[in-house]
Amino acid sequence: MLMPAVLPQATLLQSLPARASIGRSLSKRARIKTDYSHTRMLAESYKDYLRFLEKSPRLQIFQKVLVIIIGLMLIAGGGSTALFYWRYQKEQPIRLENSYLEIAGSGFFSAQQSVNDLLAGFQVAGTKTDIVNDLKEASASSSGFFVLADQLDRTIASIESAGENVSFQKNQLRQTQTPSRFTDLNNRLLSFYDKSIGVFDSLKSRHQFAKEFLLSAGPNFYLQVLSDEALWQTGKNEEIIAYFENIKTEANDSLRKLSELEPPEDFKGQFQTQVSYMELLVKMADNIISILSQQEDLNVENATQLEKAYQVLIGARRENEIFREELISARSELFSPEGNLLQFGPLRIDENTLTSDLENINIQRKQVKTYKLPVFLQKLTTH
CATH class of the missing domain: 1.20.5 (Single alpha-helices involved in coiled-coils or other helix-helix interfaces)
Known part of the structure; x- marks a missing residue:
């Protein structure tokens, strides 16, 4: 086997620089x-x-x-x-004015409608009350009482609703920014609302007392009828005595309840008339009971105790007719549209003036123009 030739170490060392030079040349290339x-x-x-x-x-x-x-x-x-x-920005004042007029106008006409609805309610209540007042039978007295009580409840609720609506419109107007040119109009609207609320409060107080007055008097004395005519036809003294003893007890109880009330000035006349009617009832009942409790006169030519007692009733009727007419008139006035319209009399002038002013302003007010892009830009933006 041949072995590779081994170069001397000195020869290897001499060849290293040459190799490095060759490597650098190749890298550069x-x-x-x-x-x-x-x-x-x-x-x-x-x-x-x-x-x-x-x-x-x-x-x-x-x-x-x-x-x-x-x-x-x-x-x-x-x-x-x-x-x-x-x-x-230029039309911002016009926009503010239009916004104010929308709120002010709608609020005012809403308050106006509340008043008209309330007056219409008085018309309905007055008609029902007049129908009941024309009744003369004692049996219809309690039904008339409940008709009036129901109408009073409805009227009080209507007054409260109208007052709440006006208060809402007033508060909404207060919270609305007012343009300087409408400052006077704004103040007059607020004044109108304040006066309206005052009238509603007065009406509510009046009808609430009317309800208390009615309840204190009681259902049996609503029509101011002194007696049940059919009872006298029976000729039974004991039944008539029992009837008037019951009338006397109820009348005294009503007088006690009425004495606990303090009528306002415009109710004092009606209140005193009702008290006089109740006192007449008690006095008449005492006389009739006293006469019927006595023995019959043996002289047949003289009037019987029943006839004597009936003469007391006839005399009381003549006196009671005056009371009855006064009380019927007072009740009719309570629900009369004409009478209640007088409560709004001071407001009507302000209301008519404000209505005219708002209509004129709405006719003359400026409308904000909607800005549109030029035609050529509209075509470019749509394609």
Whole structure:
């Protein structure tokens, strides 16, 4: 077997510098070759780009036109936005005035409608009350009482509803920004609302007392009827005595309840008339009971105790007729549209003036114009 020749160590050491020099030369050539390749690639890419431009002149023109169009659209859009903002700021006072008038006008007419609805309710209640007041039978007294009590409840509820609506409109107007040119109108509207609330409070207090007054008097004495006429036809003294003893007890109980009330000034006349009627009942009942409790006169030519007692009833009826007419008139006035309209009398002048002013302002007020883009921009933005 042949063995590889082994070079001496000195020979190896002498060959190392030569090899290193050869390696550096090869590395330098490789870098030069790489740079050349890269440069050549860039040159080729640029040549390709130039050839592309030479082949596509129309595309270049289209790009320029597109850039110009986009620029014009941006300029027009910016100008339109600026113009819109300028017009919006310019018309802001008009917009504020229109908003105020919408709130003020709708609130005022809503409050006005509440008053009209309330007066219409008085008309219905007054008609029902007049029908009941025309009845004369004692049996109808309790039904008339409950008709009036129901109407009082309905009327009080209507007054409360109207008052709440007016208070709401007043508070809403207070929270609304008032343009300077409408300051006087705003103050007059608020004053109208305050006066209306005062009238509603007065009406509510009046009808609440009327209800307390009615309940204290009781259902059996609503029609101011002194007696049940059919009872006298029976000719039974004991039954008549029992009837008037019951009337006397109920009348005294009603007088006690009435004494606990403090009538307002406009109710004092009606209140005193009701008290006088009840006192007449008690006095008449005492006399009838006393007469019927006595023995019959043996002289047949003299009137019987029943006839004497009936004469007491007839005399009391003449006196009671005055009381009855006064009380019927007072009840009719309580629900009378004309009578209640007087409560709103001071408001009617203000109401008519405000209605006229609001109508004139609405006719003359300016409408905010809606800004529109130019026609050519509308076409551009829609395509």
